[in-house]
Amino acid sequence: MKHRKLCLPAVAMKHLLAVSVALNVALVLKLMHGGDEGVGWLKVEETLAGTPKRALQEMSSVVSSGGANGVQNNFESGLQELYINLDHGDPTMYESYWKQTGDKTTVVLSGWRSISYFSDTRNLCWFLEPDFANAATRLHNLVGNAATENYHIVVGTGSTQLYQAVLYAQSPPNTPEPISVVSATPFYSQYPLTTDCLKSGLHKWEGDANKFDKNRPYIELVVSPNNPDGSIRQAVVNGTGVLVHDLAYYWPQYTPISYRADNDIMLFTVSKCTGHAGTRLGWALVKDEEIAKKMTKFIEIVSIGVSKESQLRAAKILDVISDGYEKKESHEENEPFFEFGYKEIGRRWRQLRAAATGNGKLFSLPDFPTGKCNFSGHEFETQPAFAWMECKGERDDCEGFLREHKILTRGGKHFGSSSKYVRVSMIGREEHFNEFIRRLSVINSLDSPLTKD
Ligand SMILES: Cc1ncc(COP(=O)(O)O)c(C=O)c1O
Known part of the structure; x- marks a missing residue:
């Protein structure tokens, strides 16, 4: 009996410790795994090999040195013991906000939806869901941050895919030299990785646009407000290259909307506008029909279109935002987005x-x-x-x-x-x-x- 009395709590303790270590490991991994721009997941590997591994060891030592109390103290101290991950831009x-909107943002999809590859065969971008096109146009017109008239909308699996589509559409196919891709430092850290990842020979990352003085074709990426430093930007290369305006953050929670953007190619994403990064949906407003067709072709080649479910989910979210301003009853229920x-x-x-x-x-x-x-x-x-x-x-x-x-x-x-x-x-x-x-x-x-x- 005596032996059993001593033995049982020890076994229970062992289990508690094991569960606690596992939970802490899971918590640390979850914090490190914010998920966002590609560097993010590379970073996870990098950090697993380095400091956070030390963090994992520290976590387990807190648990194992404290016995049963250690388990409890560790849960109580919670966040204070952990790494705070502000590396990713996970929104x-x-x-x-979206939790308190309740069923207003719920999307119900019947089983027959999304059977076909096609969404709108009359549209240049044949996989663009009309509901999404309408919702994006409606929101731009409401906010006044971008012109939509005489633009083609091309939808993509995140703005990241649209960036690749732009590179494809704007790189001359038969030149001996790849086209140079530049952006003023500090530039969005994903650009160099995405540009050079396939080493296609069509385009090549050349870094800081301020230092680009070659007399060759180029693509300049202008992010405004800029990621990472928030600056309001314009093109810096004094030439006649292609300009791509990434306006992921040109929304009224981040910066005053002072003009209606009307650049040749403008990229947007729900990731940073509404916070729906997991929906993986972006859209491009493109003036030139041929460029819009080539971008569409790229997305056809690499993924035969873009998820209809994502487009419908995003359409609903954008419409609820617009309703919040345009419909009085919505305004009364929730603070406008x-x-x-x-x-x-x-x-x-x-x-x-x-x-x-x-x-x-x-x-x-x-x-x-x-x-x-x-x-x-x-x-x-x-x-x-x-x-x-x-x-x-x-x-x-x-x-x-x-x-x-x-x-x-x-x-x-x-x-x-x-x-x-x-x-x-x-x-x-x-x-x-x-x-x-x-x-x-x-x-x-x-x-x-x-x-x-
Ligand atoms: C400037 C900029 N462009 C594009 C993206 C990527 O957007 P998406 O999640 O739609 O691929 C981000 C994400 O952080 C960004 O900061």
């Missing part, structure tokens, strides 16, 4: 500025222009989806420095810039963001450039 901030985003991101930026640049002044953040938004009427500074933070003083590895404090960010080198900078996601879950702010305040209060090791 989970928007989840709480862009108002939610504008307030939430604005609050986060105020918190970040106070925590990062107060006290020890270890970090600096960019300043942005203020403008009046033609859509909302608000007068405000651009409040980007990412913070481009600089470690001041002699700290050259800002990403490494923050990692020591269990904050994962993406270092400047990924964006063709200096490792004194990091990109920090501002659109993740609230509890992670709050914990990041708490840690940043602690770092700033304990450390200062003067007391630096």
Whole structure:
């Protein structure tokens, strides 16, 4: 009996410890696996081989050294023990908004839907669902951020696929040299990877557009507001190359809508407009019919179209946003979508500025222009989806420095810039963001450039 009494709790404890270690490992992996831009998943492999492995060991040692209490303490301390992953731009901030809309955003699809490959054979983009085309046009017209008249809509599996379609459509097929692809630093870290991934010989990543002075054809990518630094941009190469405007963040929660964009090729995505990154849906507004046809051809070749389910899901979301402004009863039930985003991101930026640049002044953040938004009427500074933070003083590895404090960010080198900078996601879950702010305040209060090791 005595023996059994001693033995049973030990077995139970072992089970508890095993379950706890597994749960913690799962939690750490989940945090690291924000999923977003391609660098994200490469980064997971990279980090698994490095620090987060140490984090896993630390996690298990907390658990195993504490016995039964360790298990409990570990659950209680929760987030404080974990790495906060602000590396990916996973837009989970928007989840709480869509949760409170309830059934208004539910999409019911009968079994007979989506049987055919085709959506609209009269349309140049034959796999474009008319409901999605209407919803995207309606939202642009409401917000006033892009012209839609006389444009062709090409839909893609995320804006990432449309970027590849543009490269295909704009690369001359029979030249000895690949066309140069450039963007001003700091540039979106996914561009070099996507451009060169197949080593097609059609196009080649040539980096910083400011340094491009070759007298050759080129494609310049203009992201505005820019990922990672939030700057409002225009083309910088003084030539007659192809311009692609990636306007993923030209929406009124991020920046004042001050003009109706009418560039030749404009890329948009639900990922950063509404937060539906998992829907994998983007659209291009393309002026030139031949370019739109070639882009459509590319998507036909690589994936024979784009998921109808995704298009219908996205159409519903965009329509609910527009209804929120155009239909009085919707307005009364929920706060309009862009108002939610504008307030939430604005609050986060105020918190970040106070925590990062107060006290020890270890970090600096960019300043942005203020403008009046033609859509909302608000007068405000651009409040980007990412913070481009600089470690001041002699700290050259800002990403490494923050990692020591269990904050994962993406270092400047990924964006063709200096490792004194990091990109920090501002659109993740609230509890992670709050914990990041708490840690940043602690770092700033304990450390200062003067007391630096
Ligand atoms: C500038 C920019 N373009 C495109 C994308 C990718 O969008 P999607 O998720 O639609 O592929 C992102 C995602 O972070 C982005 O920041």
